[in-house]
Amino acid sequence: DTGVSQDPRHKITKRGQNVTFRCDPISEHNRLYWYRQTLGQGPEFLTYFQNEAQLEKSRLLSDRFSAERPKGSFSTLEIQRTEQGDSAMYLCASSFWTLNTGELFFGEGSRLTVL
Amino acid sequence: AQTVTQSQPEMSVQEAETVTLSCTYDTSESDYYLFWYKQPPSRQMILVIRQEAYKQQNATENRFSVNFQKAAKSFSLKISDSQLGDAAMYFCAYRSAQGAQKLVFGQGTRLTINP
Numbered sequence: 001d002t003g004v005s006q007d008p009r010h011k012i013t014k015r016g017q018n019v020t021f022r023c024d025p026i027s028e029h030n031r032l033y034w035y036r037q038t039l040g041q042g043p044e045f046l047t048y049f050q051n052e053a054q055l056e057k058s059r060l061l062s063d064r065f066s067a068e069r070p071k072g073s074f075s076t077l078e079i080q081r082t083e084q085g086d087s088a089m090y091l092c093a094s095s096f097w098t099l100n101t102g103e104l105f106f107g108e109g110s111r112l113t114v115l
Numbered sequence: 116a117q118t119v120t121q122s123q124p125e126m127s128v129q130e131a132e133t134v135t136l137s138c139t140y141d142t143s144e145s146d147y148y149l150f151w152y153k154q155p156p157s158r159q160m161i162l163v164i165r166q167e168a169y170k171q172q173n174a175t176e177n178r179f180s181v182n183f184q185k186a187a188k189s190f191s192l193k194i195s196d197s198q199l200g201d202a203a204m205y206f207c208a209y210r211s212a213q214g215a216q217k218l219v220f221g222q223g224t225r226l227t228i229n230p
Contacts, residue, residue, distance in 0.1 A: 004159070033217060042119075042206050042220030043160075056215045091160070097216065104218060106152075106160040 002026060004107035006092050012113045013082055020078045021110040025094030032075050033104065034067055035091040036060065043091055049075060050097065082114045117142045119209050121221035128197045129229050135182075136192045136224045138207030146212040149183065151192045154204040154223075163205070166190065168212075194226075202228045 005024045013019050025032050031050050035043035046065070047057045051072035061067075064082075069075040079086055089111050093104040118141045128134035140149070151163040166174045166183050173181050178195045194201055207221040 031216075035218075040124075040223070042121075042208075042223050043218075045217045045219070048215055048217060056217070093218075095216075103162055103165070108157075108159045 004092055004094050004105050006090075006107040006110045008110060009108065010111045010113075012115065014115050015084060016081055018078065018080045019082060019112060020076055021090050021092075021112075023075045023077070023092030023094075023107060025074070025092070026096075026105055029094035029096045029105070030072065031095045031097045032069055033093045033095075034075070034077050035093065037089040037091055037109070038087075046077075046090075079112070082112075084114045087112055087114045117144070117147075117209050117211070117219050119207050119219050119221035121207055121224050123224045124222070125225045125227070127227040127229055128194075130197055130199060132197055133193060133195045134197055134226065136194075136205055136207075136226070138190045138192070138221055140188050140190065140207070140209050140221075142188070142209065142211075144211055144213075148210045148212065149181075149190045150208040150210065150218065151179070151181070151190075152206045152208060152220075153201075154206065156203070160206070164192065197228050199228050199230065202226060 007022045033048040034046040037043040049069040064080045067077045089109040091109045093106045095104045147168045149166045152160045153163050154160045164176045180193045182191045204223045206223045208218040
């Protein structure tokens, strides 16, 4: 399968624990986005990378959240000291940025439940 | 900041009938893209149809078409000959032609197809 893959698909953790999600984009895609989606809502932008550079972070991304994309390939999203409000689906998307449309391709998401 | 509003949390349609999902958006930009994404239960979001703001002609993709009214900032999706596989959450999304090109999503409309 050559689509966007995310791991793990489901994560249950206790409040205060750290969690890390991984996203493997489509191989030739140079842009990678992280979104958060809560139940019954549309996805909200968190951050994005062009190659290995993190170019924008939403104000939703508190200092407990950190994202990396070493070598411009896969990306990780870490949440430290999780809170119940962090429970959500974390979506990764990738695109090949051009001056034109640059369609985003989404993974199936990583669902986080904080107890 | 751009906003996207979907005023219909849920819609239902009989199989083989036509349904229209509504979307309005707010922006001060003149160059942008609009999208409809489909999110089936527990599956990844996929692109249904895309509209470039500079194009006056409404986009069509097989049974899916849009009614793009730029002055009214309206972007509705029409699904003709509805099929059971069309059942999903549908999200309207806006993307600037400049900058991060991140998607701004509406709240979504849950579409049910009645056999």
